[in-house]
Amino acid sequence: MTDAAVDYHPMWAELGLDLPTHDALLGAVGSMYADAYLTQTDRPEGMSYLDFVVSEVHGLRIKELHDFRAAGGKVVGSFCLYVPEELIRAAGGWSVGLCAGAEFGFEQVERIMPRNTCALIKAFMGFRLTRVCPYIAESDLVVGETTCDGKKKAYELLADLQSVHVMELPQMKRPQDVAFFRQELVELRERLEALTGRPVTAESLKQAIAEVNDKRRALQRIAAARAATPAPISGKDALLATQVAFYDDVPRYTQMMNALADELDARVAAGRGAAPATAKRVLITGTPMALPNWKLHDIIEKAGGIVVGEEMCTGSRYYDKLVDDSAETVDDLMDAIAAKYMDINCACFTPNQGRIDDILRMARELNADGIIDYALNFCALYAAESFTVEKAAQAESIPILKIETDYSAEDLGQLSTRVEAFLEML
Amino acid sequence: MTDAAVDYHPMWAELGLDLPTHDALLGAVGSMYADAYLTQTDRPEGMSYLDFVVSEVHGLRIKELHDFRAAGGKVVGSFCLYVPEELIRAAGGWSVGLCAGAEFGFEQVERIMPRNTCALIKAFMGFRLTRVCPYIAESDLVVGETTCDGKKKAYELLADLQSVHVMELPQMKRPQDVAFFRQELVELRERLEALTGRPVTAESLKQAIAEVNDKRRALQRIAAARAATPAPISGKDALLATQVAFYDDVPRYTQMMNALADELDARVAAGRGAAPATAKRVLITGTPMALPNWKLHDIIEKAGGIVVGEEMCTGSRYYDKLVDDSAETVDDLMDAIAAKYMDINCACFTPNQGRIDDILRMARELNADGIIDYALNFCALYAAESFTVEKAAQAESIPILKIETDYSAEDLGQLSTRVEAFLEML
Numbered sequence: 001m002t003d004a005a006v007d008y009h010p011m012w013a014e015l016g017l018d019l020p021t022h023d024a025l026l027g028a029v030g031s032m033y034a035d036a037y038l039t040q041t042d043r044p045e046g047m048s049y050l051d052f053v054v055s056e057v058h059g060l061r062i063k064e065l066h067d068f069r070a071a072g073g074k075v076v077g078s079f080c081l082y083v084p085e086e087l088i089r090a091a092g093g094w095s096v097g098l099c100a101g102a103e104f105g106f107e108q109v110e111r112i113m114p115r116n117t118c119a120l121i122k123a124f125m126g127f128r129l130t131r132v133c134p135y136i137a138e139s140d141l142v143v144g145e146t147t148c149d150g151k152k153k154a155y156e157l158l159a160d161l162q163s164v165h166v167m168e169l170p171q172m173k174r175p176q177d178v179a180f181f182r183q184e185l186v187e188l189r190e191r192l193e194a195l196t197g198r199p200v201t202a203e204s205l206k207q208a209i210a211e212v213n214d215k216r217r218a219l220q221r222i223a224a225a226r227a228a229t230p231a232p233i234s235g236k237d238a239l240l241a242t243q244v245a246f247y248d249d250v251p252r253y254t255q256m257m258n259a260l261a262d263e264l265d266a267r268v269a270a271g272r273g274a275a276p277a278t279a280k281r282v283l284i285t286g287t288p289m290a291l292p293n294w295k296l297h298d299i300i301e302k303a304g305g306i307v308v309g310e311e312m313c314t315g316s317r318y319y320d321k322l323v324d325d326s327a328e329t330v331d332d333l334m335d336a337i338a339a340k341y342m343d344i345n346c347a348c349f350t351p352n353q354g355r356i357d358d359i360l361r362m363a364r365e366l367n368a369d370g371i372i373d374y375a376l377n378f379c380a381l382y383a384a385e386s387f388t389v390e391k392a393a394q395a396e397s398i399p400i401l402k403i404e405t406d407y408s409a410e411d412l413g414q415l416s417t418r419v420e421a422f423l424e425m426l
Numbered sequence: 427m428t429d430a431a432v433d434y435h436p437m438w439a440e441l442g443l444d445l446p447t448h449d450a451l452l453g454a455v456g457s458m459y460a461d462a463y464l465t466q467t468d469r470p471e472g473m474s475y476l477d478f479v480v481s482e483v484h485g486l487r488i489k490e491l492h493d494f495r496a497a498g499g500k501v502v503g504s505f506c507l508y509v510p511e512e513l514i515r516a517a518g519g520w521s522v523g524l525c526a527g528a529e530f531g532f533e534q535v536e537r538i539m540p541r542n543t544c545a546l547i548k549a550f551m552g553f554r555l556t557r558v559c560p561y562i563a564e565s566d567l568v569v570g571e572t573t574c575d576g577k578k579k580a581y582e583l584l585a586d587l588q589s590v591h592v593m594e595l596p597q598m599k600r601p602q603d604v605a606f607f608r609q610e611l612v613e614l615r616e617r618l619e620a621l622t623g624r625p626v627t628a629e630s631l632k633q634a635i636a637e638v639n640d641k642r643r644a645l646q647r648i649a650a651a652r653a654a655t656p657a658p659i660s661g662k663d664a665l666l667a668t669q670v671a672f673y674d675d676v677p678r679y680t681q682m683m684n685a686l687a688d689e690l691d692a693r694v695a696a697g698r699g700a701a702p703a704t705a706k707r708v709l710i711t712g713t714p715m716a717l718p719n720w721k722l723h724d725i726i727e728k729a730g731g732i733v734v735g736e737e738m739c740t741g742s743r744y745y746d747k748l749v750d751d752s753a754e755t756v757d758d759l760m761d762a763i764a765a766k767y768m769d770i771n772c773a774c775f776t777p778n779q780g781r782i783d784d785i786l787r788m789a790r791e792l793n794a795d796g797i798i799d800y801a802l803n804f805c806a807l808y809a810a811e812s813f814t815v816e817k818a819a820q821a822e823s824i825p826i827l828k829i830e831t832d833y834s835a836e837d838l839g840q841l842s843t844r845v846e847a848f849l850e851m852l
Binding site: 112113114116117146148149150152153154155156157159166168170171172176177180183347348350351352377378380381383384385386387388 | 538539540542543572574575576578579580581582583585592594596597598602603606609773774776777778803804806807809810811812813814
């Protein structure tokens with residue numbers, strides 16, 4: 001897409017990245033991507049945009065952040081759905097997800113953090129310690145949350161290295177919890193306003209809500225198209241669309257995803273699939289899959305199945321609910337934001353029946369033949385809920401397979417065998 | 427202490443315990459106790475009370491609970507310091523700790539809960555599933571809390587089997603967190619009042635606060651005596667005193683512990699120790715040790731060291747702070763309870779610098795030669811803080827050893843070797 005390759009090394013050097021290690025990382029991710037994504041046949045043409053974004057994920061996009069900051073803009077990094085992009089944008093900032101999807105620097109991480117920590121947390125700290133994440137390097141502020149024991153403690157360590165603001169997420173969903181979370185949002189807003197020097201107004205907040213809602217609507221359209229048989233897009237490609245939503249420029253991304261959704265609608269009308277109509281359809285639920293973690297999708301789809309939905313933070317939890325933008329004051333809009341975010345069914349809440357309901361509903365709506373319940377090793381919350389998920393699926397006679405894994409390639413053979421056996425059984 | 431052995435089997439049968447399994451449990455705990463405790467020489471005479479309590483922990487004490495309930499009393503079980511005994515007593519109930527200190531029923535537990543769950547949580551569920559804990563069988567209500575990911579999810583499962591009330595514990599200690607916790611205490615109070623049918627009055631609350639403060643003062647006296655060289659009581663015996671505090675009748679226990687403290691003061695004055703003055707003095711910090719988990723203390727003291735303090739929930743976190751009982755209204759007393767409990771430095775809080783300060787202060791005050799930082803396997807919170815604890819100890823040139831273990835005897839040899847090497851190095 002670019003006429004001549006741009007050399008981003010001077011920019012990365014300016015960001016303090018460890019250049020040889022960073023080159024090695026990009027090389028590895030490039031090969032992983034080629035093997036997982038570019039080997040697919042008959043992909044929607046709209047995926048070429050996401051191919052491009054991935055090829056420039058540490059290049060052009062970082063250049064955009066870099067230029068934005070050079071012009072006085074502020075970038076806010078986060079790892080979690082509960083950090084509202086709407087507030088960051090309304091204060092004039094840009095929101096980015098941070099690197100957390102690959103095994104990097106674990107040896108250094110394990111010197112300051114327990115080995116028995118999930119790969120996602122180890123990865124974000126590993127990327128930071130080995131200085132290979134340009135997103136965290138471009139972040140003027142990292143907003144953390146208290147969603148799980150591991151992240152809660154990891155932010156304490158990160159705060160020694162970066163400017164960090166931790167929001168306290170309640171653990172239940174009663175009215176007093178929503179009120180508490182709303183107050184956390186007010187504190188976050190004030191912190192963001194101080195950072196950017198721009199007050200959040202009703203107008204800026206309404207506009208930010210509308211923009212982020214539009215992004216989520218585009219993803220809802222892509223998700224809805226996957227209900228068709230044959231599914232018009234691979235699970236891997238759809239997952240990538242959600243992963244990129246955390247990084248990309250919002251209006252541009254929304255436009256490109258709506259174009260992709262248009263194409264998917266046409267493919268559905270034409271009965272054109274990313275896999276044969278006979279391919280077994282799998283719903284995945286569980287721990288989020290941060291870019292470039294496509295491991296499970298790749299295994300399933302190379303085994304002849306197709307992933308038709310993700311009940312996860314890099315999936316339906318990200319896009320299936322919108323913020324009500326009908327209010328006219330900052331206070332009322334803050335209420336709407338608090339209500340929407342507290343309606344996400346993360347396993348950090350107790351009880352969390354809403355997630356079970358979501359899984360069963362999605363399995364029905366997406367005509368899933370089976371569910372794969374995915375947890376990263378040592379993710380205590382999703383591992384614990386896996387027993388409830390299994391019971392609920394069995395009660396509805398939906399076959400279910402539990403997978404616990406990490407980012408390494410060591411168990412690929414074993415997982416492939418298990419997934420193949422599961423698909424055959426469906 | 428009893429003239430004739432009483433047969434409690436009819437009572438245990440009435441409670442629905444699994445009698446053969448329960449007999450096996452009592453036999454095993456009895457042997458463990460004999461091996462760890464009764465092999466000690468020159469123990470304070472006051473320990474005979476605790477020997478008796480342990481010998482009757484599923485007998486006479488359960489009979490007392492049983493009789494109390496038969497007369498209309500209500501028993502409330504819990505697993506955590508953050509459940510205020512003061513409120514339970516003020517509503518006319520009795521508070522008991524629940525069985526969680528031995529490996530029992532883990533095979534059954536792992537059918538409904540991840541294998542990678544800490545031994546304490548697995549144990550409480552294992553005791554419940556195998557029906558060998560008379561305390562939970564006598565509990566009219568179990569009060570849970572959201573202190574860690576594992577317990578938060580475990581209470582969801584327990585709620586299928588028992589009446590459970592979960593209190594939400596905040597994760598920070600700002601004024602809004604204290605206010606939030608205070609409201610949780612109000613909800614708990616209302617739940618307890620509904621259970622017992624007795625309203626909490628300023629008078630009943632003041633009395634309960636005074637009684638529980640007196641209990642904590644007695645334990646403070648025992649703790650203070652341990653600063654002497656030689657230490658007048660073994661760590662094992664002192665740990666047992668704290669463990670029993672969760673189960674025993676409050677005024678009786680307080681009286682007996684004050685008698686024990688008097689004796690310890692006399693021993694200190696006479697220079698009489700539970701170990702030679704040359705024994706290396708160890709402060710233990712970390713995950714709570716529920717009765718009958720004396721594993722680490724036993725290893726250290728059989729290796730010739732002496733444990734002089736426990737910065738843990740079964741240690742200083744339990745007794746080192748009192749509730750201010752000077753207020754005259756229920757509302758003001760509730761403020762005081764909230765303030766005291768939110769001042770406990772559990773690793774569930776972020777940040778948790780107070781715990782580091784406590785550890786260093788205790789090491790100084792108790793003249794510790796070294797610190798052993800103890801975490802149950804898969805206790806993410808204490809394992810994460812262990813890196814901070816280690817750094818803080820090293821900065822003060824206090825030798826520190828990190829131990830991660832569980833309730834099994836499998837690693838006894840390896841742990842003994844490590845502890846012996848550590849003591850030699852001190």
